[in-house]
Amino acid sequence: MTDLAHAPSDPHPADDPVPVPITTRKDWSSDQEVRWCPGCGDYSILAAVQMLMPDLGVRRESTVFLSGIGCAARFPYYMNTYGMHSIHGRAPAIATGLATTRPDLDVWVVTGDGDSLSIGGNHLIHALRRNVNITILLFNNQIYGLTKGQYSPTSEVAKVTKSTPFGSLEQPFNPLSLALGAEAGFVARTHDMDRKHMMETFRRAHAHKGASFVEIYQNCNVFNDGAFEKITGKEHRSDMLIPLVHGEPIRFGAEGQHGVVLHNDGSVEVVEVAAVGESALLVHDEHRDNPGLAFQLSRLSRGPYEPTPIGIFRDVDRPEYGEEMARQIDEATARRGQGDLNALLRSGSSWTVE
Amino acid sequence: MSNTTQPKPPHLLDRVVIRFAGDSGDGMQLAGDRFTTSSALFGNDLATFPDFPAEIRAPAGTLAGVSAFQVHISDHDISTAGDSPNVLVAMNPAALRANIDSLPKGATVIVNVDAFEERNLVKAGYESDPLGDGSLSAYTVYEVPMTSITTEVSKEAGVKPRDAERSKNFFALGLISWLYTRPIEGTMGWIEEKYAGKPLVMEANLRAFKAGFHFGETTELFESSYEVKPATLAPGEYVNVTGNTATAWGLIVAATRSDLPLFLGTYPITPASDILHELSKHKQFGVRTFQAEDEISGIGAALGAAFGGALGVTTTSGPGVDLKSEMIGLAISLELPLLIIDIQRGGPSTGLPTKTEQADLLHAMYGRHGEAPLPIVAAKTPSHCFEATVEAVRLAVKYRTPVILLSDGYLANGTEPWKLPDLDQLPDIDPGFATDPNHVDDDGNAVFWPYLRDPETLARPWAPPGLAGLEHRIGGLEKADGSGNVAYDGANHEKMTRLRAAKIAGIAHDIPPTDVDDEDGAEVLVIGWGSTYGAIAAGVQRVRARGHKVAQAHLMHLNPFPADLGEVLSSYKKVLVPEVNLGQLSRLLRAEYLVDAISFTQVQGVPFRAAAMESAILQQIDGTAERFAAEATGSTDTIEKGSLR
Ligand SMILES: Cc1ncc(C[n+]2csc(CCOP(=O)(O)OP(=O)(O)O)c2C)c(N)n1
Ligand code: SF4
Numbered sequence: 001m002t003d004l005a006h007a008p009s010d011p012h013p014a015d016d017p018v019p020v021p022i023t024t025r026k027d028w029s030s031d032q033e034v035r036w037c038p039g040c041g042d043y044s045i046l047a048a049v050q051m052l053m054p055d056l057g058v059r060r061e062s063t064v065f066l067s068g069i070g071c072a073a074r075f076p077y078y079m080n081t082y083g084m085h086s087i088h089g090r091a092p093a094i095a096t097g098l099a100t101t102r103p104d105l106d107v108w109v110v111t112g113d114g115d116s117l118s119i120g121g122n123h124l125i126h127a128l129r130r131n132v133n134i135t136i137l138l139f140n141n142q143i144y145g146l147t148k149g150q151y152s153p154t155s156e157v158a159k160v161t162k163s164t165p166f167g168s169l170e171q172p173f174n175p176l177s178l179a180l181g182a183e184a185g186f187v188a189r190t191h192d193m194d195r196k197h198m199m200e201t202f203r204r205a206h207a208h209k210g211a212s213f214v215e216i217y218q219n220c221n222v223f224n225d226g227a228f229e230k231i232t233g234k235e236h237r238s239d240m241l242i243p244l245v246h247g248e249p250i251r252f253g254a255e256g257q258h259g260v261v262l263h264n265d266g267s268v269e270v271v272e273v274a275a276v277g278e279s280a281l282l283v284h285d286e287h288r289d290n291p292g293l294a295f296q297l298s299r300l301s302r303g304p305y306e307p308t309p310i311g312i313f314r315d316v317d318r319p320e321y322g323e324e325m326a327r328q329i330d331e332a333t334a335r336r337g338q339g340d341l342n343a344l345l346r347s348g349s350s351w352t353v354e
Numbered sequence: 355m356s357n358t359t360q361p362k363p364p365h366l367l368d369r370v371v372i373r374f375a376g377d378s379g380d381g382m383q384l385a386g387d388r389f390t391t392s393s394a395l396f397g398n399d400l401a402t403f404p405d406f407p408a409e410i411r412a413p414a415g416t417l418a419g420v421s422a423f424q425v426h427i428s429d430h431d432i433s434t435a436g437d438s439p440n441v442l443v444a445m446n447p448a449a450l451r452a453n454i455d456s457l458p459k460g461a462t463v464i465v466n467v468d469a470f471e472e473r474n475l476v477k478a479g480y481e482s483d484p485l486g487d488g489s490l491s492a493y494t495v496y497e498v499p500m501t502s503i504t505t506e507v508s509k510e511a512g513v514k515p516r517d518a519e520r521s522k523n524f525f526a527l528g529l530i531s532w533l534y535t536r537p538i539e540g541t542m543g544w545i546e547e548k549y550a551g552k553p554l555v556m557e558a559n560l561r562a563f564k565a566g567f568h569f570g571e572t573t574e575l576f577e578s579s580y581e582v583k584p585a586t587l588a589p590g591e592y593v594n595v596t597g598n599t600a601t602a603w604g605l606i607v608a609a610t611r612s613d614l615p616l617f618l619g620t621y622p623i624t625p626a627s628d629i630l631h632e633l634s635k636h637k638q639f640g641v642r643t644f645q646a647e648d649e650i651s652g653i654g655a656a657l658g659a660a661f662g663g664a665l666g667v668t669t670t671s672g673p674g675v676d677l678k679s680e681m682i683g684l685a686i687s688l689e690l691p692l693l694i695i696d697i698q699r700g701g702p703s704t705g706l707p708t709k710t711e712q713a714d715l716l717h718a719m720y721g722r723h724g725e726a727p728l729p730i731v732a733a734k735t736p737s738h739c740f741e742a743t744v745e746a747v748r749l750a751v752k753y754r755t756p757v758i759l760l761s762d763g764y765l766a767n768g769t770e771p772w773k774l775p776d777l778d779q780l781p782d783i784d785p786g787f788a789t790d791p792n793h794v795d796d797d798g799n800a801v802f803w804p805y806l807r808d809p810e811t812l813a814r815p816w817a818p819p820g821l822a823g824l825e826h827r828i829g830g831l832e833k834a835d836g837s838g839n840v841a842y843d844g845a846n847h848e849k850m851t852r853l854r855a856a857k858i859a860g861i862a863h864d865i866p867p868t869d870v871d872d873e874d875g876a877e878v879l880v881i882g883w884g885s886t887y888g889a890i891a892a893g894v895q896r897v898r899a900r901g902h903k904v905a906q907a908h909l910m911h912l913n914p915f916p917a918d919l920g921e922v923l924s925s926y927k928k929v930l931v932p933e934v935n936l937g938q939l940s941r942l943l944r945a946e947y948l949v950d951a952i953s954f955t956q957v958q959g960v961p962f963r964a965a966a967m968e969s970a971i972l973q974q975i976d977g978t979a980e981r982f983a984a985e986a987t988g989s990t991d992t993i994e995k996g997s998l999r
């Protein structure tokens with residue numbers, strides 16, 4: 001009898017003698033024509049992922065990209081891996097079933113701000129809470145792209161769009177605060193203008209066991225052009241992006257002249273290093289068990305017009321859902337032996353008619 | 355009344371219907387369940403009908419809080435839990451009031467007389483005490499001080515006065531066990547095992563149970579005891595199962611036979627939750643159960659597991675069915691195996707959560723946007739849930755399609771003895787995963803086309819991630835025939851739409867022909883589906899016993915129908931379709947076969963009564979329904995209870 005705890009098609013056990021082949025970006029690109037609008041930020045994210053994959057030491061056939069619906073969600077069609085373009089908002093649910101039954105796979109979820117924070121908000125928070133072994137890339141363009149420009153749950157208040165000609169009335173979600181509140185173990189932010197930073201962030205997200213959440217500021221040049229320009233534009237970056245580096249004091253600016261301090265009441269603030277002294281700066285710690293400080297950092301900036309931290313906010317280990325499920329199966333099997341159908345059918349009282 | 359203290363030999367009965375009724379907190383389901391088990395082990399044929407309120411604990415003593423368990427035991431083959439009880443055990447005035455109307459005149463009523471005090475009478479809405487005002491003169495009433503005797507024997511065991519009366523359900527069980535000559539060792543052993551961790555409770559329950567039994571034996575209240583001899587069931591090994599247990603076991607067996615890991619993604623809902631509970635106990639079979647955040651996630655995760663090469667299953671009921679529609683559509687588009695189990699309950703909306711109905715057939719058939727056909731399989735009795743589940747899995751895996759399995763609240767909670775099947779006789783289920791590229795592209799390269807179909811079944815290859823060279827992307831956008839690439843052109847869409855429909859329609863040739871139970875010369879065919887089976891079979895039997903001819907057919911496959919169904923229908927003068935809905939199968943039959951199907955329906959949250967079925971059939975045969983109905987049951991259960999259209 002085969003081992004029922006594992007899918008029949010796990011052809012690469014841990015001791016697989018076949019080495020992972022050397023690949024290039026081309027091997028990870030499908031033959032499908034990429035159909036995003038010219039100039040869309042999605043292109044550079046796709047390039048970053050395709051260029052990173054050969055570096056990760058993983059197999060194409062053991063890699064799966066899942067998505068919901070939206071412009072961002074077309075992503076799986078362009079990866080030469082296994083993939084599924086599913087329905088609006090539900091990719092984390094589908095990924096939960098796949099990742100828990102197939103621990104041998106690398107499961108990536110690509111989603112938009114509407115897909116993951118509006119219709120799919122429930123699945124997102126629960127996948128993070130359960131710590132399913134998936135890597136979630138949230139392409140945040142603060143707009144509904146595919147449906148041609150309605151405001152989204154990350155659009156700023158008073159945003160004028162096709163569906164809000166007099167301005168939107170809603171307080172937006174802060175995706176990182178939400179993820180941290182949902183108990184995510186790995187939370188990071190990057191942006192579509194910096195390939196190197198994206199690749200590094202994705203590499204770390206992939207390496208993390210359990211649910212990893214990466215928000216990517218992504219420019220929709222058709223319906224929300226320049227949404228992040230004030231912070232990601234080349235000339236603004238050094239003053240407006242705050243790189244978080246584990247173990248280092250948090251500082252930014254061309255000369256490192258700005259920094260972040262932690263106040264006694266638990267709040268964080270941007271300061272001039274000259275005014276407070278270097279030793280007063282907050283030293284970033286990704287592995288802090290308490291998410292409170294990461295939460296404060298996620299709210300340091302009120303929007304992409306103020307100095308905004310990027311990088312890894314939190315990276316802590318928690319028991320992974322699929323592994324725990326498998327553990328219970330192993331324990332039950334060790335305790336009772338492999339399932340016996342005849343015993344199952346007689347688990348109540350049986351009697352015999354001669 | 356007899357004066358002798360010598361035990362009299364028990365009086366033989368061929369069958370009896372007993373209804374245990376009390377407050378939700380009185381433990382009536384437990385008492386009924388134990389009585390059922392000892393009757394099953396004794397060898398009776400039986401059928402049960404648990405009937406409980408939607409509230410876990412409605413205010414004590416009120417009509418809304420009455421919980422009942424009906425069991426029909428017999429020395430011959432029976433198919434229903436009985437139209438009306440011969441014996442009612444009423445633990446309080448509310449239980450009496452809620453059930454007395456379903457008793458035929460002359461029936462036996464055993465009441466816990468201690469509960470008939472002013473306060474309880476008022477709560478039950480009685481203006482005067484029915485035990486004293488003559489209103490029960492048509493029945494044989496036994497007044498038994500169940501609470502006081504139970505309290506007394508429990509206190510002797512050391513139970514706190516406050517808890518002492520809680521064992522009274524075991525007193526009632528003991529009394530009925532004596533009255534119907536049930537062996538008691540089984541129940542005593544069960545009490546000892548079940549309450550091993552709570553010695554006081556165990557002792558109190560044992561004492562109450564024995565006290566009930568001895569009460570029957572020693573008081574001279576009852577004229578004699580009764581016995582229902584074992585039924586002559588076909589030789590074999592039997593267990594007593596509920597439909598939900600049989601469904602859960604069917605899943606484990608089908609998963610094992612197909613060598614697929616079983617994944618259940620689900621969200622708790624009555625009356626489907628017990629499948630989750632049962633499966634979660636059996637992890638040693640590699641079963642993964644996932645209690646999702648909602649129904650959409652439950653089915654989504656099941657579909658994700660199916661994409662990964664597992665047997666993906668979701669279970670639900672009522673409103674949960676609605677939530678799954680979009681994901682079912684995706685599964686139809688992805689052409690992946692997936693099993694959706696709908697334990698139907700009364701609707702719309704929250705409806706009657708604990709009551710049965712079979713009103714989801716048209717939803718299963720059409721409840722999705724676009725042309726989105728899928729196979730539908732329905733179980734007909736509690737134990738048949740096993741076979742129906744295995745069949746649904748077979749179709750899902752072979753045809754790479756979501757399948758809806760319809761059960762309902764009556765099947766889910768009802769029980770019957772089930773002759774254990776020979777597992778080797780079950781159908782083969784071969785996942786037949788894709789292993790190699792299946793196509794050569796224009797440049798002569800071997801490639802994998804996920805939508806290149808098997809010419810015979812029209813099923814597409816199932817290629818879970820993991821194999822090099824078979825990488826592919828699928829999705830809900832329309833796909834090009836063969837390559838599976840995104841395709842928008844109209845001609846391709848029409849082709850794919852027709853292919854998906856033809857794949858499902860073709861299953862008609864892979865299922866057995868209509869199973870018709872006919873006596874030569876019958877002009878009326880009664881055809882049903884799902885849990886009406888028992889009532890239809892009983893009705894047909896009664897009609898035949900009157901010397902009439904009538905044919906019966908019951909459909910397990912509702913989409914597609916068996917290939918010969920049109921022919922079968924057209925060979926009868928009249929086709930009667932009883933359903934616990936407003937006429938859903940009858941509509942499908944009319945649409946598909948232009949047959950003048952006569953719909954006979956009822957939606958009261960309970961199964962049809964055999965007597966109602968009998969008169970509906972007789973009316974079709976010779977139009978004399980009313981007379982026979984009245985005669986058949988002596989109850990008010992005439993044809994007006996159902997509606998003929
Ligand atoms: C159930 C459902 N409702 C609505 C839609 C329409 N719809 C498609 S994409 C989308 C919003 C996408 O926005 P976002 O997730 O931000 O992705 P983007 O296009 O911006 O990348 C909507 C509302 C749908 N496909 N399915
Ligand atoms: S609409 Fe916006 S997000 Fe969508 S492809 Fe065009 S630019 Fe990109």
Ligand SMILES: [Mg+2]
Pocket residue numbers: 070112113114139140141142143144145152
């Ligand atoms: Mg968006």
